[in-house]
Amino acid sequence: MGSLWITGIGPGGPAYMTPQAVEAITRADTLCGYTVYIELVRKALGDRLRKNLTILTTPMRQELERCRLAMEAAAAGSDVAMVCGGDAGIYGMAGPLLAMADDYPDVQIEIIPGLTAAVAGAAVLGAPLMNDFCVISLSDLMTPWQVIEKRLRAAAAGDFCICIYNPMSSRRREHLAKACRILMEEQSPDTPCGWVRNIGRPGQESRLLTLGMLAMEEVDMFTTVFIGNSRTRFRGPYMVTGRGYEDKAQD
């Protein structure tokens, strides 16, 4: 009977990987995950990985198949690290793995959290998520677009700051523009926004811009987008959402 460590590696660079994540990955005899995350781990940890490591991977979009492979390997006695980009839970593999855990009662499961793009990307742009916020994925592979639209409207109605995952892909070029137009029914086109691409990895890029400009922006699937609320301001090279200390200080 083996272990299954569902492991969030953060954005990918070693500076962001927690000791807990490094321990799981370096103890594992089997790594499972998207090829791109396995490569990030190889680059970050190199010689510290075990020799004769077994790599289990499947093509994109075969997540359930990959989860099944990982569980079967752990049930057969391997120590498996399922490598997730960012966090293990947030749009990660913890959900589908735990949903099939009943079938593998002998596998020891541990979930190891990691820095998700909302947290790591916010630090690049300043402090966009200083107050209550929402995280919304614009991918309609798993969630119908009408549900995504309902959530965007709810987020705007609640004056939440918003972090957007999967803002655009080659197959869904128009999603970010549609989302911005929905938000602009409630929010000013001057609302401070920003995006970060390849967070913490070579080629990291970022940009601050208004919501109106964001509606015309071309980004890609490696980009995380931040949309301010009524309290967000540009301050020098940063976007910063007010937390309220400043108001209190004037009381």
Added chain:
Amino acid sequence: MGSLWITGIGPGGPAYMTPQAVEAITRADTLCGYTVYIELVRKALGDRLRKNLTILTTPMRQELERCRLAMEAAAAGSDVAMVCGGDAGIYGMAGPLLAMADDYPDVQIEIIPGLTAAVAGAAVLGAPLMNDFCVISLSDLMTPWQVIEKRLRAAAAGDFCICIYNPMSSRRREHLAKACRILMEEQSPDTPCGWVRNIGRPGQESRLLTLGMLAMEEVDMFTTVFIGNSRTRFRGPYMVTGRGYEDKAQD
């Protein structure tokens, strides 16, 4: 001219602290932050901290004063780490510090993200935040209660999973119950929920319970609360929100 590293240390234990955070804190000649975070850092890093370290701290609720002290020290040439529990940005000190950065153009500022309680606590309970979610603080010290209430209603209307920070304190014993009653106007009282106390620290505790039960629960300010959405289920010892892979597999 010195540096100011606004540093998220995660929940506090060394297993959760990123190498980036450890580097900032061990390079700093001055640490600034709540006493409780400074103590966590001392326990986690001990001998790795610099000798003759200067500690700058102020009583609770004097956040702006503490930020000003940190900036002044960096402007005078110190290398200062502002130590934040969880993340540097999410309800952390990055916002008020960046808001005063204009006054200190020579200070080199870097924001170092950390594992916030939404991410670290979710990993304890299973996968409650597997899909779109909101983070809401129930503290009305900085945000008027009517804004908090508006956000709770918006989160329920959008069928978001919700992570609640500051659910209760001795001064605000009724906030969590009020929040649950607001959510139950939209959501079933059987909605799976959970809480985690002292995440990743000695004395960590957690509990799974329904939204109806949560409305009668006593928690404290060291507790983070998770409320599921319509797709969240109890599965053995976990709460898990459906991501959609399972439905897709049946298409």
